[in-house]
Amino acid sequence: MALRSGAALAIDLRGKSNMTNRGAGDSVPQIRLYREWLHRERGLTFPDYAAMWEWSRSDLAAFWLSVWDYHALESPTPPTVIIDGAMPDARWFAGVQVNYARQVFRHAGLADAAGQPAIIAEGESGQAIEWTWGQLRRRTASLALALRRGGIGRGDVVAAYLPNIPEAVVSMLACASLGAVWTMCSPDMGTPAVLDRLRQAAPKALIAIDGVFYGGRRMDRSATVEAIRRGLPTVESLFAIRTGHGAAHIPDSIDFDGAQSADDAGVAAFEPEWLPFDHPLWILYSSGTTGLPKAIVHGHGGIVISACVGNMHLDLGPSYSLNTVGEKFHWYSATGWVMWNIQVGGLLTGTTICLYDGSPKGAGGQSEWQPLWAFAARHGVTWFGAGAAFFASCRRAGLALNGIGDLKAIRALGSTGSPLTADVQDWGTAQFDAVGTPDIWWCNISGGTDIAAAFLSGNRELPPTPGRLQCRHLGASVEAWDEDGHALRGRVGELVCTRPFPSMPLFFWGDEDGSRYRSTYFDAWDGIWRHGDWLAVEADGSCVIAGRSDATINRHGLRMGTADIYAAVERLGSIADSLVIDLEDGAGDSKLFMFVVPGDGRVWGRELEAAVVAAIRDSLSPRFIPDAFIPAPAIPRTLSGKKQELPVKRLFQGWPAAKVIDPNVTENPGVIPWYIAQAEAWRERSGTADGKARGDIG
16 A cells, blocks of 8 residues: 555656647746645645755654655555664664655556657667566566576675666666665776676676667677676676677677567566665765775665656656656766666656767767757657756867757756856857747756755746756755854855655665774764765855865766876886876866876876876776876875865865975875975966965865
8 A cells, every 4th residue: 555645656647738739938846846745635735945944954853754645655554763873873764664666667558648758768779679667567577587587685785887778777777676785887988997807796686788889889798797797706697788999799698689689478477576664776876095996785765756856856756647747857877877777767756767888979070069959859858868068079179069950859968076267158058048938947966876856956936046956955954064063154165964864775785784884974074964065055055065075086077086097007017106086177077187106217298198197097997097197206194094185175165285295194295385386387377376266165
């Protein structure tokens, strides 16, 4: 039985008007529908969004139960408590049973009856695919049963090496259906980086692709898949997707297409299993600055209920609802980025998702940076999201959107991954004004792999805020704190979350005593989540992200810790030491600098640079090849031997040296003046020497 009768679902189905051809701003915003429901069903009235947000973070039990009821989420057993305990040990909806895949497929009958697809997908080679909800459910059930026959059940890990294709969605849903734990790496990652991640999870099965088509080129991945399988001794079965791009057949593999193509009585009768609210759903990887990437585990219930709120902020409704008829949600992402999970989460609220597999830049020439826009025009995408760097690149390329097909269906633009500057956002608004969509809504979001959700998001009812995020996410008690734990307004501080949020990690895989989890988020203040971003909360409630406060690097949606880069580079005997920093360039992108100390008496030159570039490309991804190499006399380290990445980054951002680097705790203090001089010279060249840098909290 459902905990609630389904009032909100009925609202979605009836809609709020008789519209059949919805314009860019014609639909009733999802947050308004929820607010009206709160007034009608709970007797709650809020004068503005700020008051609604304050209630949502101060009365967590009432807020999150209202979300459950509003979205008519289902469980065969009632909750005994909504929230129990405090961070980092808070637990949600005790006694409840859920399943991510069940929530997806509850929309299948209504969506198919309305003729709205579940997935629209296209690859760079031009072949388009459209699946109904019934087809997606059948393929999921078929693959789930094949996995079950192979010995996969609750708690077993299934790993994937897949690009952004429908088969990746099927695979994730099949694992979720069985209670297996899903984890995935993108084929644009090098084999060492993939193994550093997947080995931690000790997967029992592997789903992989034999080749990809990217940037106008076919790329064989069959040998890579073999190397990954050899590096994962726990894998008992390998499901291979044959694309025609692979150079060789992968031996001892199960044909994926056959595994997902059964259509018999067993498939028709299959239903996803009911699971505890906090049963593990997937493992995502967020790299730190030392050691292996963190293997972050999220639960079914936390992801489902957080996505329900997140999709209200994104203003996504069911594609079969009269209010949001024909909704088509696209967010360009590689599969190793959490935005892939966010996009698939559109299915949780009945929205058609649109996947593009290929290079956003294209193969070059006159069509540079056009492919995603052309894809959106061909398929009538209504909601278009990408990394901030994508929009900045389109602007720099001089792209004119009014020459790339009919984009009038797009009603919303989303950005994340790095700060989106006001001038880039204004450029996009002007482009859509020329297309015929004035005052297009921008939904800039920030959250990340850590919570597989957003802490800061958009609200279509609020005024536009170019270069900023419109608001803090409902239910997220987010503040900017100074080093003494005081909340700031209009000044940059550490982004913290002071109360639990349902999609915070259950744990880190392999972190038996929870020590790594606690040290990652709760080392600064007891019981307070420190996210690792610089945040400013403005007087109107809008927010600015001023970059990372740690050394994690996000390059066009692919996130990597500096430890991964050092591991690749310092395997070379010709490099004695290295240090990398990622600096926002003020135009929505960033510059990656690498300081290198040659070894064995070598002198830095083209030969060494080529070797470092090759090492990064082969071990990680071409995305992490630095924009500039700087030969250095030494790398500053703490007395415990840690590289001082953040102090060096802050010097380049314009912080006073006395504030950020202490010679008394530096192993080699004599090198500090050299870095100060380098930072001053760079800021002089880049034009940031006369004003405060984005990361300055002074």
